[in-house]
Amino acid sequence: MFLVVATQTERRTETRARLLEAAAELFAERGIEASSIDAVAALAGRTSGAVYDHFGNKDGLLRALLESWVDDVSSAVVAELDAATTLDERLLALWHNVAAPPSGDGRWIALEHELWAYAVRHDDTRAYLERRYRAAWAGVEVAAADWVDHDTAGIGPSVIGLLLGLEMMRRIDPSAVTDDVALDALRGVVLGARSPARI
Amino acid sequence: MFLVVATQTERRTETRARLLEAAAELFAERGIEASSIDAVAALAGRTSGAVYDHFGNKDGLLRALLESWVDDVSSAVVAELDAATTLDERLLALWHNVAAPPSGDGRWIALEHELWAYAVRHDDTRAYLERRYRAAWAGVEVAAADWVDHDTAGIGPSVIGLLLGLEMMRRIDPSAVTDDVALDALRGVVLGARSPARI
DNA sequence: GAATATACATAGTCAGTCCTATGTTTCTCG
DNA sequence: CGAGAAACATAGGACTGACTATGTATATTC
Incomplete structure (x- = not known):
């Protein structure tokens, strides 16, 4: 059940983007504390494992979202x-x-x-x-x-x-x-x- | 472990007031969704049983808080x-x-x-x-x-x-x-x- | 003053959540 | 092309929270 994409770097980049996009969507819609990691991952078409591999924990996800978003x-x-x-x-x-x-x-x-x-x-x-x-x-x-x-x-x-x-x-x-x-x-x-x- | 107050009505009235006061405190400080029923009850010197007997559920508690607060x-x-x-x-x-x-x-x-x-x-x-x-x-x-x-x-x-x-x-x-x-x-x-x- | 009702307390269930540990598949590099 | 690494997926632990069911001490009623 793996995506078949050219390179690993591409796959990682796209996963990161999809996770951040999903987090932005859910955080805005339901609130930060009311959005679970699993829900974010599911909306991104991934699982919680991907989130933890990319961002470490929920706070890391929020932090990354802010950085990607600043201006x-x-x-x-x-x-x-x-x-x-x-x-x-x-x-x-x-x-x-x-x-x-x-x-x-x-x-x-x-x-x-x-x-x-x-x-x-x-x-x-x-x-x-x-x-x-x-x-x-x-x-x-x-x-x-x-x-x-x-x-x-x-x-x-x-x-x-x-x-x-x-x-x-x-x-x-x-x-x-x-x-x-x-x-x-x-x-x-x-x-x-x-x-x-x-x- | 029961308060010894004159009448039941008095006890109930005071409990209600304490619960609402505690809810206002916690909701303002930590947020509504981040405040548990148990925490509200504990701050009021009661247990969750009192909350459910008085307000039915968490939404009922919030509703009652708003009513008591209107103007x-x-x-x-x-x-x-x-x-x-x-x-x-x-x-x-x-x-x-x-x-x-x-x-x-x-x-x-x-x-x-x-x-x-x-x-x-x-x-x-x-x-x-x-x-x-x-x-x-x-x-x-x-x-x-x-x-x-x-x-x-x-x-x-x-x-x-x-x-x-x-x-x-x-x-x-x-x-x-x-x-x-x-x-x-x-x-x-x-x-x-x-x-x-x-x- | 016994029976009942009231006002809570206690114990426990079920679901959801964050996070860890480990597995599996794909890619990369010599 | 084979060994290792990278990028996730899966399974599960530990915890928390809303809510229910039931128990118990105090008050009320007849």
Whole structure:
């Protein structure tokens, strides 16, 4: 019951890819702790033995998934941002990448939430996620500096947090978070950042 | 090994309260699925038998916890909002109730996240959470209508989402989300809601 | 105050999970 | 082409968790 593939290296590479793909799918859909190694292996068309040979244990699988995944998303976002010219276009591009990701893989945001929930309870994963978010925050602040004419220092967490929070609300009731609602909120955070209260 | 309390009703009432308190504690700290019935019972000074006699199964325990919890938080928030007079004071009161809840129970936001994560995968709990959030959104919109002089329809999900999202970022790195950062973002969302882009 | 009901405790079942040890088939290399 | 290695598969151990069935001490009722 073995695949007949040209070389061992090819077979190993494909197995690794299938396992990571299956893990991403299941982790996003059912949650990390609720997904068993056997279920991941089965979805990949392999058995648990393959997982342990490749990743050692469940944590190794998660770690490998994160590594293979780091900037898939952010690079996709950057590409879309480059194509936009007005502020609203850019903000909408941001939101669409969260709410309705175009690039095949429409589950990354669910995986992001799952990862956050896992990380806040597991210190080593938390450290990893902290680096990741710091980079994302910095990326937002640098990009936003080109969009508006005031200081954008410190708005990274607000923008990323708003995007994730809006997605949470959208998962509760999609009709409550239209593009207009999201756009207004994002514009408010980016533009109103340092403006004094008007009331 | 039985408590000697006046009446059976009293004993039952106290046991129920202790079990719910323990469930809230563990669910918030370790997650719902990661908390065993035995652990909840042990923390409450009881055994699993008590849990099954009171709530039938684990889902019943969660359901009861939610019921007992519905507006504890929102009523606390409303009280603090009444004491505030300026917009910034109100927004800061909102944020502090999320970031550093004063009322004894500093875990409600973690429980809220845990509940959200659980609900998006369990339809019946999701239906419950939907009602809850709709009420919260409406509450925000009604309250905000008194704070600003423009239409606040539709900002409920943005404000709630921003609060939750900011708290997520704060859990990753507390120093990244200062009161000022949160206040700026909230002000932006509330004030800039329907204003046209200025750039 | 005996019979019954109540409020739990105790013991045990069954299924699921992570992981280890070992087997088997295919590939690789001299 | 034969020996060894590589890439998995298989079997099983040890544990945990939800849930059930039953036992027992306390309270209530007649």
